Amino acid sequence: MRALVQRVSQASVTVDGAVTGEIGTGLLVLVCAMRDDTEAQSEWLARKAVNLRIFRDEQDRMNRSLLDIGGEALIVSQFTLAAETKGNRPGFSAAAAPDEGRRLYGHFSEQVESRGVSVANGIFGADMKVALVNDGPVTIWLDTDSK
Template identity: 75%
Template sequence: MRALIQRVSSARVTVDGGVTGEIGNGLLIFVCAMKGDSERESEWLARKITNLRIFRDDADRMNRSVVDVGGSALIVSQFTLAAETKGNRPGFSTAAPPEEGKRLYENFSANVTALGVTVANGVFGADMRVELANDGPVTIWLDTAAG
């Protein structure tokens, strides 16, 4: 699985003009299941992200996790993270098929919740509008294949 995470002071997703998910302080997580991914990758990625120390401590150093600061997570499915950009037109053949991608997206959200983070979601496969206030800015790319 791949994820792009952004530390945010706020973020929200709208679909057809209605808000489907919104958070204050926490993480905006774009996530993509890749062909061959399983619950194992979903669980690993959830643990990695929830334990990643990218929030400021009292000394203004990145030393706290989203759990430590009581932050939330807005999780958005993003199949374009699988983009192959060898040419000028991206290809997405390495992304998991939609039904598998949706299952792993939902599994990932459940795993993050089980690790003590309040989760809000986008809508899998929908045309979404994402608004965010990136804090820092802090943006980090993770890929379970890279370990």
């Protein structure tokens, strides 16, 4: 699985003009299930995201996790993280099939929430408008293939 994790002071996702999820301080996690991914990879990715020490401590150093600060997570499915960009038109054949992607996306969200994080979500497969205030900016790429 792949995730693009952004430290935010606020973020929201809107579908058809209605806000489906919003958070204050925390993480916006754009997540993509890849072909042949498993629940174990989803669990590893969730654990990594919530424990990633990218929030400021008292000395203004990135030394605190989402759990440490009591932050929230906005989790948005984004199959385009699977893009293959050999040519000028990206291909997405490395992404999981839609049904499996939906299942692993849901499992990832459940795993983040089971660790005590308040979770908001986008809608899998929908045309979403994501708004965020990236704090830092801090943006981290996570990939279970590189663990």
